[in-house]
Amino acid sequence: MRDWLTKVQPMPRQRVELPYSREFSPEELRALARGLLPEDFDDRWVGLLREGSIDFHRSWTGYHIHHLPLERGPGVAGAxxxxxxxxxxxxxxRNTDPQRDLEQVEWLLRWMLSGERHPPPWPLHQAG
Structure with a gap:
């Protein structure tokens, strides 16, 4: 089930930056470090905490879909x-809706932080 690791690809040049603001506590960073790793064929996402970012890839193709750069600095216990x-x-x-991107990242982060799969906030046939 680890063949997804060989498929991980860089973010393509066609990309957009969306405003996003979220602070992660040291405890949340420890939870994120566990990653979001596919356990069976139906798990379509890989989430990785890297040095300086959280990245989400599609497990079947390795496509890099979401990238959250993380900053650490004075007065920030986590990132x-x-x-x-x-x-x-x-x-x-295929998705081009910025609101959907934000909802999707929040859903993936909730899954990654809790370790429990939650239903997506949109119909499954629109999973992008």
Whole structure:
């Protein structure tokens, strides 16, 4: 089930930056470090906490869909995300709705932080 690791790709040049603001506590960073790893064929996402970012890839293709750069600094115990970078290559990701991107990242973060799969906030046939 770890074949997804060989498929992980960089973010394409076709991308957009969306305003996003979220602070992650040290406890949340520890939870994020566990990652969001596919356990079966139906798990379509990989979430990785890297040095300086949280990244979400599609598990079947490895396409890099969402990138949250993280900043650490004075007065921040954990880390802060100040923007969301989203893949806009239509061959890799069909969604073009910024609100949907923000909802999707929040859903993926909730899954990653809790370790429990939650139903997506949109119909499954629109999973992008």
């Amino acid at each position: 802060v995300a100040t923007k969301l970078v989203v893949n806009r290559d239509p061959r890799q990701y």
